[in-house]
Amino acid sequence: MVQIFQDLGSELAQLFLSVLGAFPFILGYLALILLSMVIWRFIRARMDRVRDYRSLKTVTFGDESAVVSDKAASVISIVLIFVIWGAFTGSGWLPGPLHAPGPFVGQDKFTYTIEGPDGTQADATVFVSVYRQGEEPAPLEFDAGTGPVKNDSVEVQAYRSKLISWDANDDVTRKDGAKVVAVDGRAIDANTDVDVGFGRVALTDKGTLNFEPGQGWQMESIWLPAPDSVWRRLVSVSADGYQNVTLAEHLSYSLFRVIVGFALGALVGIPLGYAMGLSNWFRGWFDPIVEFMRPVPPLALIPLVIIWAGIGEQGKIILLFLAALWIMAIGARSGVSGVKITKVHAAYSLGASKWQILRHVIIPNSLPEIFTAARVAMGVCWGTVVAAELVAAEKGVGKMIVAASKFQDTDIVLMGIILIGIIGFGIDMLMRWAERILVPWKGKG
Amino acid sequence: MTGLVIDKLSMRFDLPGGGAVQALQNVSLDLKQGELLSVLGPSGCGKTTLLNIVAGFLAQTEGEVRLNGKPVHGPDAQRGMVFQQGALFEWMSVRENVSFGPDMKGTPKAESRKTVDHLLDVVGLRDFKDKMVYELSGGMQQRVALARCLANDPDVILMDEPLGALDALTREKMQSLVLKLWKETGKTIILITHSVEEALLLGERLVVMAPRPGRIHKEYRLPFADLGVGADLREVKKHPDYAPTREEILNMIWNMEEEIMGRSEESV
Numbered sequence: 122m123v124q125i126f127q128d129l130g131s132e133l134a135q136l137f138l139s140v141l142g143a144f145p146f147i148l149g150y151l152a153l154i155l156l157s158m159v160i161w162r163f164i165r166a167r168m169d170r171v172r173d174y175r176s177l178k179t180v181t182f183g184d185e186s187a188v189v190s191d192k193a194a195s196v197i198s199i200v201l202i203f204v205i206w207g208a209f210t211g212s213g214w215l216p217g218p219l220h221a222p223g224p225f226v227g228q229d230k231f232t233y234t235i236e237g238p239d240g241t242q243a244d245a246t247v248f249v250s251v252y253r254q255g256e257e258p259a260p261l262e263f264d265a266g267t268g269p270v271k272n273d274s275v276e277v278q279a280y281r282s283k284l285i286s287w288d289a290n291d292d293v294t295r296k297d298g299a300k301v302v303a304v305d306g307r308a309i310d311a312n313t314d315v316d317v318g319f320g321r322v323a324l325t326d327k328g329t330l331n332f333e334p335g336q337g338w339q340m341e342s343i344w345l346p347a348p349d350s351v352w353r354r355l356v357s358v359s360a361d362g363y364q365n366v367t368l369a370e371h372l373s374y375s376l377f378r379v380i381v382g383f384a385l386g387a388l389v390g391i392p393l394g395y396a397m398g399l400s401n402w403f404r405g406w407f408d409p410i411v412e413f414m415r416p417v418p419p420l421a422l423i424p425l426v427i428i429w430a431g432i433g434e435q436g437k438i439i440l441l442f443l444a445a446l447w448i449m450a451i452g453a454r455s456g457v458s459g460v461k462i463t464k465v466h467a468a469y470s471l472g473a474s475k476w477q478i479l480r481h482v483i484i485p486n487s488l489p490e491i492f493t494a495a496r497v498a499m500g501v502c503w504g505t506v507v508a509a510e511l512v513a514a515e516k517g518v519g520k521m522i523v524a525a526s527k528f529q530d531t532d533i534v535l536m537g538i539i540l541i542g543i544i545g546f547g548i549d550m551l552m553r554w555a556e557r558i559l560v561p562w563k564g565k566g
Numbered sequence: 567m568t569g570l571v572i573d574k575l576s577m578r579f580d581l582p583g584g585g586a587v588q589a590l591q592n593v594s595l596d597l598k599q600g601e602l603l604s605v606l607g608p609s610g611c612g613k614t615t616l617l618n619i620v621a622g623f624l625a626q627t628e629g630e631v632r633l634n635g636k637p638v639h640g641p642d643a644q645r646g647m648v649f650q651q652g653a654l655f656e657w658m659s660v661r662e663n664v665s666f667g668p669d670m671k672g673t674p675k676a677e678s679r680k681t682v683d684h685l686l687d688v689v690g691l692r693d694f695k696d697k698m699v700y701e702l703s704g705g706m707q708q709r710v711a712l713a714r715c716l717a718n719d720p721d722v723i724l725m726d727e728p729l730g731a732l733d734a735l736t737r738e739k740m741q742s743l744v745l746k747l748w749k750e751t752g753k754t755i756i757l758i759t760h761s762v763e764e765a766l767l768l769g770e771r772l773v774v775m776a777p778r779p780g781r782i783h784k785e786y787r788l789p790f791a792d793l794g795v796g797a798d799l800r801e802v803k804k805h806p807d808y809a810p811t812r813e814e815i816l817n818m819i820w821n822m823e824e825e826i827m828g829r830s831e832e833s834v
Contacts, residue, residue, distance in 0.1 A: 486655075
């Protein structure tokens with residue numbers, strides 16, 4: 122037990138340190154937000170001012186109705202995300218001057234000094250050529266030189282490093298006791314490395330040189346691909362597919378599972394919720410089951426569902442059915458409970474039968490709550506299907522990104538994540554629209 | 567035998583923590599067809615319980631309610647209800663709300679349409695027939711509730727503080743409307759209210775109930791309702807009997823409230 126606390130404590134300390142490390146970036150971002158606000162206010166003050174009622178309010182701080190989402194801020198915020206993303210990935214969409222300093226690419230050289238077993242020192246030069254990933258290194262002008270120690274050459278891919286066996290072409294080698302003592306005239310040993318301006322040179326335990334070209338501030342595309350390369354991937358994957366499955370197929374499979382699973386969950390959950398709202402016995406019977414199942418995250422059921430139903434469509438649809446079922450049942454139950462007793466009394470004294478009360482009073486009265494539940498359920502189903510596909514699937518957008526991650530196709534992973542976000546957002550928008558059309562009386566009771 | 571008979575009605579129920587409440591004790595009233603009765607009393611005197619038993623939403627433990635000679639068991643279309651607010655169906659238009667009763671009975675739309683249109687004209691909602699109820703003001707919504715109740719042509723109309731949530735001016739207009747509808751339709755009406763003025767103006771008969779146990783304390787026969795039909799209610803208030811009666815009832819209820827307060831202080 123004590124061990125657990127110690128472990129968790131050190132995790133917390135590490136977390137705190139990394140947050141501390143991120144602090145300058147957070148402050149920088151905050152500064153950007155405030156700066157753009159000041160600039161926008163400055164611009165707007167010079168435009169025609171809107172003279173609506175709200176503009177005449179003097180108390181706005183704390184007045185919830187006076188705070189509305191500033192469209193300009195939204196636009197700037199989104200543009201800024203792309204600008205930052207592009208700047209730190211060297212995107213072709215962004216003009217060069219806006220780029221963060223990139224990795225060193227090209228040719229340069231540094232010298233090193235060796236000390237022989239007899240104490241004599243001699244210099245030699247390393248000619249370095251750094252090339253981008255996927256490009257051929259440019260031919261290197263290399264002159265072995267005439268000194269006792271021959272010059273060396275090395276070709277390195279950007280963001281990688283390379284060992285330089287400086288003595289491979291020399292008469293005096295490490296075996297004889299020769300060792301590197303300085304680089305570019307600065308002393309070097311196993312603990313200190315030397316910055317040669319376009320990269321760093323370090324000395325390994327075995328005495329070879331290790332050269333690492335300068336990385337600049339840009340992210341390597343394997344960590345974060347540029348927005349334009351994600352876009353190109355989207356274009357190529359939607360045309361040719363990825364690993365023999367088209368993008369449309371991946372997306373259709375995911376959506377199919379969500380829609381079928383949600384529809385089944387609603388089909389069972391809504392009548393279940395009505396039964397729980399209308400009968401003591403059903404309420405008592407299902408309350409413990411529903412209240413227990415509701416806090417179980419659907420993701421925790423994935424292993425069990427795979428054991429029971431395999432990784433085919435059936436398993437996923439069962440999972441999504443379960444994800445939607447409890448949410449819909451609870452929504453329908455509270456929809457029924459929310460019927461004002463005066464409405465039911467009024468309907469009875471107007472001569473309505475039980476069935477007519479259900480049809481004309483209880484169902485329409487519970488529809489707004491059911492719609493709210495459906496929106497939540499669709500969101501949960503969409504999240505669950507992606508997670509289930511990450512674990513096991515043959516097709517689906519989750520499968521696509523997990524397959525891409527195995528081949529380090531980060532641009533596909535990113536494209537998939539963006540598509541998942543857009544579709545999730547689209548589903549929610551669609552549900553809200555349907556709600557406005559179908560239950561205009563929501564909140565007007 | 568027409569009319570509503572409330573015969574030695576008692577209602578008593580057990581509390582979950584032990585003990586029991588005598589909500590009504592030996593309440594008897596005899597209403598002829600077309601009588602307008604208003605019921606006053608301090609809170610907790612059982613007036614809403616009485617109304618709910620007459621409507622059929624609650625069961626009495628002793629006695630009986632008979633409408634036209636037949637005992638009442640459960641709610642039905644013979645006794646219409648008008649509630650304070652929130653009893654309209656906001657998913658329906660004004661017209662659909664009013665035609666709810668006939669629709670439930672299966673009356674063809676073509677037949678009920680005339681009645682519905684006529685009633686909406688009477689309550690002054692001619693131009694609002696196809697609006698949704700949530701687009702209407704509180705006073706208009708109560709007009710819809712009255713029309714909806716009348717469209718069903720019940721023998722008795724039970725009103726549970728129907729004007730309680732309205733502002734003073736709207737309330738006065740609605741009081742005139744209730745009187746007008748009462749005279750024109752000849753319905754038996756029981757009206758529960760907190761307002762002594764309203765009870766006086768609208769009650770052909772007025773009963774004051776007393777609490778713990780809920781029982782009838784005093785009954786009046788008043789001329790004001792008849793005087794008020796089609797007249798200015800503010801003129802009616804100048805009647806020589808109006809102010810003394812009002813003061814008498816106010817004192818009565820005041821004393822009851824004082825007594826309740828005193829009793830609960832003793833029990834603390």
